[in-house]
Amino acid sequence: MDIILLGIYSAIVWFVFIKKKWLPWNLTSQVIVVTIPIIALTVMILTLNVVAPSSADVRVFKYTVPIVPQVRGRVIEVAVEEGNRPVKKGDVLFRIDPTPYQQTVRGLEAQLSNAQAGQRELFEQLKAAKGKVTESQGGIQAASSRVREVQAKLELARKRVEQNKELVSTGAGNRFDLEKAETDLKEAEANLDAARSAEAQSRSAEVQSLASEQQIQQRLSAKVGPDYAQVVQIQAQLDNARWELDQTTVRAPVDGHVINLALRPGAFVASLPVTPALSLVEYTGQVIALFRQNELHQIKSGNEAEFILSTNPGHVIKAKVDSVIWAQGQGQMQISGTVPMTSVLTMPPSGFAVKFDVAEKDRDLFLAAGAAGQAAIYTDSVTFLHILRKIFIRVSAYTSYLVLKLH
Structure with missing residues (x-):
């Protein structure tokens, strides 16, 4: 210019x-x-x-997402191709053989059905045990009543025996009546023993029923919420197995395009972060320009900016200043047990990065990761001179068409 x-x-x-x-x-x-x-x-x-600073060091940065499967297995399909073909969030990247995970799901479904049936059986057993407790308690009441009834008859039989003995001893009684009273007494004593034995059996049955009920209650007391603990445990394992089965289909977590695609059907992949299956570069990135430290005192967020890239010759991309990143490596003090090197202070001062927000009309423009170029920021001061910087930028944009090499 x-x-x-x-x-x-x-x-x-x-x-x-x-x-x-x-x-x-x-x-x-x-x-x-x-x-x-x-x-x-x-x-x-x-x-x-000062009023329209420029930078010859513009870079396009994009996040690269390494794709690591959540499960391991043999790859049976690769559904994407390497290059600049767009991949939308949720698109299938590749599939892993789901057979072992399907078998695990079926096995856990069977275990869950058995556990649920066992839980229902325990509830039925508990109901039966409670019924037996009630039945045995009723038997105890009946046996206790029978014991009291027989005891009353026994007392009456003893009195009759004593009365008949007195009558026989005085000659006023009949020997036959005495023998009959003694027979009735023995029968009453035998009935009392039988009633007491029946009462003891009923009490023993009650103890067994209560023990059985308590045992079932203890088994059912291991609960998580309304469900039996074993059922909850198997359900959790089944949910995890179903999740792993779903993860055999690996999908794109973000919009982007695939790079470093060496994956092929038949390859074995595992859930190891150090060995990603492929990499996905996001479409949305960040445009950053480096400025000298004394060029930044007039720059504010929202200032108009323009930048050009060597990958897009002849195109001036509009933007605004998003922010100035007021930090760089020379100002970092790391925690260590060593004294800081004083030679760092003698190094030439590095610039600071300014982050751009690309204008709406240029956001659909493809910006290659790592693309370099030039930029200019137009501050609020001496605006009539900005036209010169805009001319400089446009001339540089069109000179990018020149490929200056002799071979």
Whole structure:
């Protein structure tokens, strides 16, 4: 651009001094003619570097997502191709043989059915045990009533035996009646023993029923929420197995395009972060330009910006300043047991990065990861000079069409 301005200035000088001879062409005018562009260009460029700073170090950065499968197995299909073909989030990248995971799911489904049937059986057993407890308690009440009834008859039989003995001893009673009373007494004693034995059996049955009920309650007490613990455990294993089966189909986590695709059907992949199956480069990236430290004091978020890339010759991309990244490696102090190197202070100061927000109309433009170029930022000061920087940028954009090599 400087050459263009000098050329225009030279044409004006030639027209005024040589062709039209409106002014004399002598030593004084020659000195003035030479001095004016030097001073003017110097002032203009120095001012322009402050109010519309430029950078020759622009980079396009994009995140690369390594695709690591969640499960291991033999690859049976690769559904994508390497290159700039778009891959949408959720598209199938490749498939792993699902056979062992399907078998695991079927086995756990069978175990879950058995566990649920066992849980229902335990509930039925608990209901039966409670019924037996109630039944045995009813038997105890009946046996206790029978014991009291027989005890009353036994007391009556003893009194009759005593009465008949007294009557027989005085000669007023009948020997036959005494024998009958004694027989009734023995029968009552035998009935009492039988009633007590029945009561003991009922109490023993109650103890067994209560023990059985308690045992079933203990087995059912291992619960997670409303379900039996064993059922919950198998259900969790089944859910994980189904998730692993679903992970045999590997899908794209983001929009992008595939690079480093060496994966082929028949290859064995595993869930190891150090060995990704392929890499996916996101479409959306970041455009960053490096500026010298003394060029940033006028830059603010929202300032208009333009940049050009060597991969897109002739195209000026509009943007705005998103932010200035006020940090770089020379200002970092890491925790260590060593004294910091003083030689770091003698190194030339590095610039700071300015992050751009690409304008809406250029967001669909493909920006290659690692593409380099130039950029300019237009501050709010001395805006009439911005036109010069815009001309510089556009001239540089079109000169990018030139491939300067001799072979």
